[in-house]
Each structure stands twice: as structure tokens, then as C-alpha cells.
Amino acid sequence: MTQQTGKSMFSVQFIAAVLVALIAGVAIGFAASGLFAPPQQQPQQPAGGQPSVSKKVIQIGFTLPLTGELSSIGKIWEKVAQMAIEDLNKEVQAYGFNVEFKAVILDDGTSVEKAVSNVQTLAQQGIKVIIGPAASSQVKAVKSFADSNQIVIISPSSTAPTLAIPNDFIFRTVGSDAGQAKVLAALAFQEGARKVIVFHRNDEYGNAFADFFAKEFAQLGGKAVDMPYQAGLSDYAAEVNSLASKVQSEKADAVVLIAFDTDGGNILSHAAESNVLSSVRWFLSEGPHGAAELKTPAVGAFAAKVKLLGTRPLFVANPLYEQFKQNLKQRFGVDATVFCDNLYDAVMLAGWAILRAGSNDGNAIRNALVEVAKHYYGVSGWTIFDSAGDKANQDYGVWAIVKTGAGYDFKDVGVFERGQIVFTEEPYP
């Protein structure tokens, strides 16, 4: 009996709840269609400066790592994307184009599967240019879909040299790690390391970087011992422990860590507790740069102890970049981290390429993109692509974690010039 009444009570409540939800949903739907529908009415109109009453809206797709292993900087990138779209709109309107770019940002959770489904979702909406995904493994996964459907993919941060493939629809506004591996090897060697353990993510990015690093380091006369770790774990205590025994058994004098944000931060904070790992030098790739976990007191103190240094793609001494950093801080309250400049320029290039192509055709946009990039100088420097669609001229900087008034923070302390690291300041006194 009681169950019966309970059941009918419940269904009344349930129906009421469904009705409320329905009404709310319809209301939201109306509001949303009011906001978004009119712009989508004429997607096929050619771009150009014809004066008309309403602005032509062009969508640019984004698949960003707002969650998952790159989320720490993914959150910052979201703001950069927003700022870039605002600036792009101001710029094209100043040139007299009656268009408005809109960002469609999707979260890919730093996962391969979600990146693929995001690209497909965006493609179904008729979007031809997609910024992202971030990780090389993701770019590799979306490549065949992008190529066969003529979707232009511009990744601001994928650096695996294995993806430097000519004549595809993948562009990267950053140089491949073939370059960075050389810089990191030079840095480690110049700092006195002769035998290093390369502790790296077991994925496209980590494996390719480690391979190139080992080659470059061997050329300089050093020896690199390869040690991959499985990414995507909740914690890396056991991995760090194995690393410590490896350092001991191999008698290595440095660790080269090739990681993303959360795994990098995790590994460093466990390493800080190990005597063995606190007594060797540490050299990092660009991946963990900018991650908040590295600014914690424990990791900061560890960095000072092991004189931690990292490399990252950076167009040095670029006044545009300084201005960009200030703008980002002022308007969104965040610090520019690794690849923020590359992302910003990716958006700019995408916008101008779409206008130059004058149509919503993937192939035309691709060809236009190559031309636009030749003549564009942005916050990441000269954006010209090489034959594989990667940034042709990539400079590299050296970063450290230094103590500031408000705790620990990242700082660019050197540059790579003519095969050598030149320190612009002393990172660890």
C-alpha cells in the first residue's frame, strides 16, 4: 500500500518536474535561438567589404584541453582564444570588412577520442577551420578525418616531429620538437650533464621528443637512457620511485623530464621528497611551463635545489609579445604561458585566411593560410610555414622557476643562439 501511494506521489512530482524542465528548456532555447540564429542565416555569402545591414558571421572552431592533463594551461588558452577573437574582429573591421568571427569552443579533455569527436561535431556545423587540438597524439588522431574532409586544423602546440608531413590539412604555428630537442640537449650538455635519464610520457609527444633528444645528445657526446612512463594515472609515486632507482643504478647525473602539466607537477612534487632525485640536475621540456602546480613552495624549493631549467618555443625580444602579455594580464587577469602566443597567432592567421579565401572551401582556405602566414608577423614572431606546414623559424628560450615576492613563478632566463644557450640572467644564485 505505502509503496503504491509513494509511487503515484512520485509520478506526480516527476511530471511536475518534467513540465518545469520543459518550460525552462523552451525558454532557454528561445533565448539562445534569438542570440545565435540570425547570424547563421547566410553562411555561404562570400566574404568581402560589401556594406550590408547585418554583419556576416564566420565561425572558427576550437578544440581545447579544458579538462584532463593539459587543463592547467588549457584554462588560460580559453581566455587567449577569447582575446584573439575580439582582437581579430577589431582588426578586420578596421580594415573595412563587415564580418564578425565567432569562436565555437569545445572541450576535448586532453583525450584522443574526444578530440576526434569534437572535430567531427565542428565539421558537421559547417566549420572549416579548427584551432587545436593541443597534444600531438590528438592531432595524429584527427589527421585522417581532417584530410579527407578538407578541414584545416591549426594546432598551436603540437610539436611531435613525426607529424611534420607536407601537403596535408594539418598546420602548426609552432616549430616541431626536432628543433627543441636540439636546444634541450645543448642546455643539458652545456650545464654539465653527460649521462641523463629521459623520463618521458609514453605517447606521440614524449616518444618522439625522447628519440630526437637522444640523437642530439649523443651527437654532443652525452648518453641518454630512455625511460617511458604511462600517462593518465591518478598519481606517479611509483613511477618516480622507479626513476630514482634507475638514476642510482645508471649513475646518471641528470633527469630530462618530458611531460604535460598535471603529470609533470605530480612527478616533481614526488621527486622533491627523494634524496636521490634531489641530488641530480633536472631539465624539462616546454610541456609543464606555466602550470600552477610548479609554483607550489615544495616544487619551487626543489627547483632551486636541483637548478631546474626548461626550454620552450619562444620568439625572443619581440615587442609584440611583451604587449600581448600585458594585455592578457590586464583584460583577463592571467599570465601568458607556453603556446599562448602561438595560439593567438593561430586565430589571427585563421581569420585572415578565411577572408583571403573568400569562400567556405577547405582547400581554398588552406592555400590562403600559407600565403597569409608568409606576410604575418605576430606575437609569436614571423609565422611563415615550412613545407610540412609547421612554423619555419622557431626560436627557443630557457625558463626557470624563481622566487618572487609572492611565491614562486616562471621566468625566461635565456635564449638559444647559434648552437649555444646564452643566459640573459642568473636563474639560481
Place this chain on the structure above:
Amino acid sequence: MLPIDQNTILNFLFYSFFYLLFAVPLTLSYRTTKVINFAHANFITYGAYVAVFLNGLLGNKSLLLASLLAFLVSGTLAIVSYFFVFKPLEKRGASMSLIMISSMGLWIMYNYLLYMLADIAHFFSGVNFVSYGRILYTDVPEITIGSLRLSSGFIAVCATAVGMSLFFYIFLNKTSLGKAMRAVADNPVLAEISGIQRDKVITFTWLITGGVVGVGGAIWTSFSGTVTPTTGDAMILQVFTIAFIGGLVSLLRTGIGAFVIALIENVGISLLNAWFGVPTSFRTFLTFVALLVILIAFPPLGAAGGLPFRYRKKRGGAK
């Protein structure tokens, strides 16, 4: 020479205790409620995030306070899931697999809810909550015995895991509510006929399931290098593996499973690495090989087909 050092052993114990805290409540909740609950991962993460928010927003340095609040928050989350999702579905005669799928939905929903909360908190405080470093607590002592340094995180998880085991033992064997819980697990119909308020027992089960796991999550912040809104997700497969070793029925075997999996993941992989050069990135692979071997070699322990007869019948039976 055995390539096992002090840290390997410490890590093994660390993981054993955490797995105990996460997996034993899972077995308990399944055998009492018959829900295969994937939102279990959220109980871990929400517990951890109670500690993270307390530390990041209020500067809290007390693990005890964080744990108590984590118990309440994760416990409430479990009860809310039961009242608003599992119970209504069950009343309308939803099958077990349907309820399981709804728990997956809850899992993802709670995940994004946490991301939203982290974003809102970030907006107001400027602190990055999407990925948060280890928290140093001041209210748990560090113990040094000779050259052996036991971190405060270790003391906390050790004490809590032992405490939880004792609590469950005494509670389930000596108290009437605990006995009622076992009765409901054994035969819900018979339990109801003999005057046990099944609903009350199940609600209470959810509270302690969520609560204990939440406390584990809070303590996790003193051990792990980084806490993210997906911290629990990366662990949930291991936790389920351990619960399956206990057949989702036996708390004792689940407890043994926690030690077995932790042993394989820490000591096992370093032995394989030292002797055969197996890369340490095979760690997760090993866990699931262990799961399959255990399921196939000792079927009565795990797998639905191997459960005791009374668990094989369709849930409830009363309509």
C-alpha cells in the same frame, strides 16, 4: 639483490591503505544496495576537493577538519544520488544495468559540476583549482624512526584505514544497525518481513559509503602530487578491480585484494623491471592481467556467475 627499497615498500603500503579506503565501501554499498555505482569515483574526487577548496579559499591546514567535512559532503552526495536517481529508477522497476548506466551519467555530470565549481572558485580567488598541488597539513605529526621517515600523509592514511577496518568489523558484527545491514544484503525480502526498515538501512549505507570514501579522498591530497577533478576517475578501474576480487560481496577478500593489487603495482613492477627489463609504464597493464588471472583462476571470488546462489537472484523480488 632484491631491487626493493624502502620507498617501494612505503608506496606499496600507501596504495594498500588508499585502496582499502576506496574499495571496501564499494563492496559494502554493492552488496547492500545492489547498485554498481560508477559515481563512486566522484566520492573520492569530491572528498579531495573539499580539502582543496578549504585550503585554497580559507587557508585550512587541518586534515581532521577537511576529513570531517569531506565525510559530510561525499556522504551527502551519495544520499542525494540515491534519493534522486537510484531510488526513483528502482521504484519504476529499472533493471540493474539501467541503474548502472544512470550511475555513469551521474559520474560524468558530477565531474563537470566540479569543473564548474573549480571555475567559479578560480574566478573569485584567482587560484587554479583545476590542478592543485599537494597540501601540507599541520595537525598530523611526522614520525621518524631511524632513517625511516613516515610522512604525515602516511600516518593519516594508515590510522584511517585501520580505524575504518575496525569500525566496520565492530559495526557489522556487534550493532543492530550493522546486523540489519548484513540482513538486507543477504536477503532484502526476508529482512523487510522481519521488520527491518530497508530504506533506512540503505540510506545509511550510502552515507557511510560516500563518507568513508570522501575521507580517503581528503587524505589523498596530502599524498598525491596533484589533485584534479578527474583524480577519482583514474583510480576507479583499480578500485573496481579490487572490489571484484572480493566478488563485490566479501569485505575481507576486498581488503586482501587491496593489498594484492597494491603489491603488484608497486613491488611487482619493480621486480619485473629489474629482472626482465619490463618498462615501468606496464604498471596499469599488470593490474588488469592480475584481475583476469584472479577471475579465471578463482571464479567464486569474482564475476557475477561465481557469486553465491542468493546473490544470483534478481534483486528484491517483491513487486
